[in-house]
Amino acid sequence: MNDVAQRDEGASVPTSREQRAEALLPPVDIFEQGNALHVIADMPGVTHESLSIEVDNNVLSLEGEVRIEMPEGLAAIYAEVRAQRFVRRFTLSHEIDTDAIQARIENGVVHLVLPKKETHRTRRIEVQPA
Amino acid sequence: MFDDLRRFDTGPFQGVDWFRQLMDEFFTEGGAADIRAVPRGSYPMINVGRTDDAVRVYVFAAGLSAGDLEVSIQDNVLTVSGKREAVVPETEGEERRTDFRRERYRGAFSRSLALPDGLDVERAEARFRHGVCEVLLPKREELKPRRIEIRAA
Numbered sequence: 001m002n003d004v005a006q007r008d009e010g011a012s013v014p015t016s017r018e019q020r021a022e023a024l025l026p027p028v029d030i031f032e033q034g035n036a037l038h039v040i041a042d043m044p045g046v047t048h049e050s051l052s053i054e055v056d057n058n059v060l061s062l063e064g065e066v067r068i069e070m071p072e073g074l075a076a077i078y079a080e081v082r083a084q085r086f087v088r089r090f091t092l093s094h095e096i097d098t099d100a101i102q103a104r105i106e107n108g109v110v111h112l113v114l115p116k117k118e119t120h121r122t123r124r125i126e127v128q129p130a
Numbered sequence: 131m132f133d134d135l136r137r138f139d140t141g142p143f144q145g146v147d148w149f150r151q152l153m154d155e156f157f158t159e160g161g162a163a164d165i166r167a168v169p170r171g172s173y174p175m176i177n178v179g180r181t182d183d184a185v186r187v188y189v190f191a192a193g194l195s196a197g198d199l200e201v202s203i204q205d206n207v208l209t210v211s212g213k214r215e216a217v218v219p220e221t222e223g224e225e226r227r228t229d230f231r232r233e234r235y236r237g238a239f240s241r242s243l244a245l246p247d248g249l250d251v252e253r254a255e256a257r258f259r260h261g262v263c264e265v266l267l268p269k270r271e272e273l274k275p276r277r278i279e280i281r282a283a
Binding site for chain 1: 167172174175177179180188191192194195226228231233234235243246260261264
């Protein structure tokens, strides 16, 4: 995994159920192309530093803290985003090469590439003429 | 410097599970909804906060940058509009692609929101960071809180 995926062993990851309940579910696109699965997640306000991606026991976790600057004394008038974190988890299938997962974040969009293991790649089978 | 979004928590929190999000939409806590409010999960989501001297609008527009979002204000109604294209991986051109989930918004959008009175639109500023556009709308001088001196009798 690259540096985005490796950081943060739990410093900012909430453990209590209460904290988890206050997380937002980011919308994702998932597709398969070029011997890899691609996961694209909208996590606006999450930075390179506040994003944590982990694979544990075949479960992929995406967690990110929304970091926006708010001045002292700011009172809400109207709110659609009512949590500080984005959290989403997926169960991976066995053919994903978890060591080769790559991640990047740009403008609050996370793009994960999950390559399949060499042995599971699509092979074209030639059909012999009879 | 960075503070807590939970200050925006004006009601029951938005749960992780889709079921509760769905139920929240059907049973909206008895309160009246804003006429321009949208269902949760719409794109982009918007928060509005107020300080003594300004109103701040946060537009959660992941995937956009400064040039992609148009912000306008007319008669105290703020409109944000723009377009977000689907992400296409650069390397694989014509390879077959199988979609499993398509939850992210794609295409053009336009959202409007009524703002409080008394804002100095001429001095408005907007900036974009990490997919969040922050619009700062200063209050007009005469509407700022004022300290009133109490004179001795």
